Amino acid sequence: MCLLLLLLAAGPAMAEGESRPNIVFVMADDLEYGTLPYFPNITRELVQRGTSFDRHFVTNSWCCPSRSSILRSQYVHSHGVWTNTPPEGGFDRFHTSDLERSTIGTWMKQAGYRTGLMGKYLNHYPGGTADEKFVPPGWDEWDVPVRRLYEEYDYRLNENGSVRDYGFGESDYLSDVLAGKARQFISGSKGEPFFLYLAPIGPHNPANPAVRHANAFAGALAPRTPSFNQLDVSEEPEWLRSRPSLEEPIIDQVDERYRARMRSMLGVDDLVGAVVDELRKTGQLDNTYIFFTSDNGFHLGTHRLRQGKTTPFEEAIKVPLIVRGPGIKAEATVTRLTSSVDLAMTFAELGGAVAPPFAEGRSLVPFLKGRPPPVWRRNVLVEFARPTDESSAAQTPVPPYRALRTERYKYVRYATGESQLYDLREDPYELRNLAGHADPELVRGLRERLDAMVACSGPTCRQADLRQSSNNDG
Numbered sequence: 226m227c228l229l230l231l232l233l234a235a236g237p238a239m240a241e242g243e244s245r246p247n248i249v250f251v252m253a254d255d256l257e258y259g260t261l262p263y264f265p266n267i268t269r270e271l272v273q274r275g276t277s278f279d280r281h282f283v284t285n286s287w288c289c290p291s292r293s294s295i296l297r298s299q300y301v302h303s304h305g306v307w308t309n310t311p312p313e314g315g316f317d318r319f320h321t322s323d324l325e326r327s328t329i330g331t332w333m334k335q336a337g338y339r340t341g342l343m344g345k346y347l348n349h350y351p352g353g354t355a356d357e358k359f360v361p362p363g364w365d366e367w368d369v370p371v372r373r374l375y376e377e378y379d380y381r382l383n384e385n386g387s388v389r390d391y392g393f394g395e396s397d398y399l400s401d402v403l404a405g406k407a408r409q410f411i412s413g414s415k416g417e418p419f420f421l422y423l424a425p426i427g428p429h430n431p432a433n434p435a436v437r438h439a440n441a442f443a444g445a446l447a448p449r450t451p452s453f454n455q456l457d458v459s460e461e462p463e464w465l466r467s468r469p470s471l472e473e474p475i476i477d478q479v480d481e482r483y484r485a486r487m488r489s490m491l492g493v494d495d496l497v498g499a500v501v502d503e504l505r506k507t508g509q510l511d512n513t514y515i516f517f518t519s520d521n522g523f524h525l526g527t528h529r530l531r532q533g534k535t536t537p538f539e540e541a542i543k544v545p546l547i548v549r550g551p552g553i554k555a556e557a558t559v560t561r562l563t564s565s566v567d568l569a570m571t572f573a574e575l576g577g578a579v580a581p582p583f584a585e586g587r588s589l590v591p592f593l594k595g596r597p598p599p600v601w602r603r604n605v606l607v608e609f610a611r612p613t614d615e616s617s618a619a620q621t622p623v624p625p626y627r628a629l630r631t632e633r634y635k636y637v638r639y640a641t642g643e644s645q646l647y648d649l650r651e652d653p654y655e656l657r658n659l660a661g662h663a664d665p666e667l668v669r670g671l672r673e674r675l676d677a678m679v680a681c682s683g684p685t686c687r688q689a690d691l692r693q694s695s696n697n698d699g
Contacts, residue, residue: 247414250421251423252518252520254288254426256428256519263442270515273556275553275556276554276592277545278592281545282544282563282565282607284564284565289314289315289318292347297327298580300606306347310612316350317349317352320361330361332578336577342369344368344370344403344425344426345370345426359383359386366410374399377427378392380399398435400435423496431485438492452538455529456470460658462643476526511551514550514593516546516548519544521541524541536623537626539653542607548589548593553593559597562602562632564586566584568586585681604629606628611623627679629671631674634647636675666695671694
């Protein structure tokens with residue numbers, strides 16, 4: 226018993242008999258689902274050679290809460306990083322809550338991996354609680370912007386505790402700098418297994434492209450899905466019902482923003498190409514898992530939102546997830562519900578690390594190995610809170626909410642007392658809110674499942690996410 230307690234206190238350890246693959250995790254910033262076919266390296270090297278998870282959702286459709294969930298395999302109510310800014314969120318909240326003592330970085334390092342994080346860490350890093358040279362525990366290589374990261378030019382980079390300024394030269398473009406550092410990290414591994422977390426900025430606003438991509442996607446238009454500039458919002462919550470439909474000048478701005486985002490993603494695509502090229506050149510590609518995803522989605526005219534995220538709609542919470550690696554079936558698709566809390570658990574199992582007791586996700590390894598588990602989650606939880614700071618709160622019109630995504634339904638409960646319910650089998654674009662006239666028994670069952678997810682902690686989350694309603698609604 227004493228030995229068990231000591232092992233738990235020490236955190237994750239190397240599991241005996243496990244293989245030692247490399248793991249590269251690439252996470253775009255604000256990339257919506259459905260755009261990957263436009264990017265040749267991602268398509269050719271990942272989508273066509275890997276498995277796509279077609280129902281992958283984030284725990285929160287805002288950068289910092291979502292990234293915190295990925296780092297710790299916890300839902301937002303457990304890690305407590307609710308927003309992008311202090312005091313409720315941002316890097317300061319994560320740091321002062323001592324969450325850095327146990328993240329996927331520390332787990333993998335304790336398991337014997339060489340670790341690196343390059344690109345965006347958490348919003349407002351290093352904030353007011355750490356200096357520009359601060360490097361969190363668990364990372365052997367640290368190349369993270371501390372100023373003006375979203376511009377991708379004229380920024381300052383913390384390079385392993387030394388700060389360096391970059392300018393406006395073509396070679397200073399952040400995605401390209403990260404690609405070069407990733408190449409060096411991979412080539413310098415010298416047989417040691419590595420875990421590389423790559424977090425480029427694209428396509429986050431202002432979505433500045435590399436010079437070579439400045440004229441790409443000329444004339445491209447944002448997708449005109451059925452939810453674009455939604456016609457009827459009469460049964461929606463007040464925050465959406467009060468929004469006017471988009472006029473032509475606004476739609477033109479939406480299209481220009483779409484083109485800018487697509488151009489900036491070409492830099493991310495080149496980064497992916499550089500990583501795969503270096504892995505192939507150094508003979509490590511066949512022993513490396515490559516994951517590609519995004520921290521949240523993005524609205525581009527959908528549901529009358531000219532831009533943005535933070536909503537419970539599919540456009541904001543559903544993101545791509547592609548995995549390529551040893552034994553993974555090419556051009557395969559997994560349609561089961563998965564969540565961003567699953568990523569760290571998956572990395573840990575692949576690398577032989579033992580996740581700590583507070584972790585709340587599920588490993589995706591059975592799907593990667595072509596052996597889907599007989600029992601799998603039926604519920605995905607999404608949580609959102611607005612910051613108390615007025616300037617930060619002005620970024621989103623959305624009230625706080627908790628949302629449940631099941632195989633068939635989405636149920637949303639707002640702090641205002643309003644709710645949304647969509648039958649995604651019949652209404653995949655979420656155009657008809659059924660909350661006001663749905664079967665009370667259906668609503669009751671979904672409400673109970675949502676309550677169970679909100680109340681869960683650690684292992685109990687893997688019980689709550691299995692819960693069904695009595696009418697077996699999916």
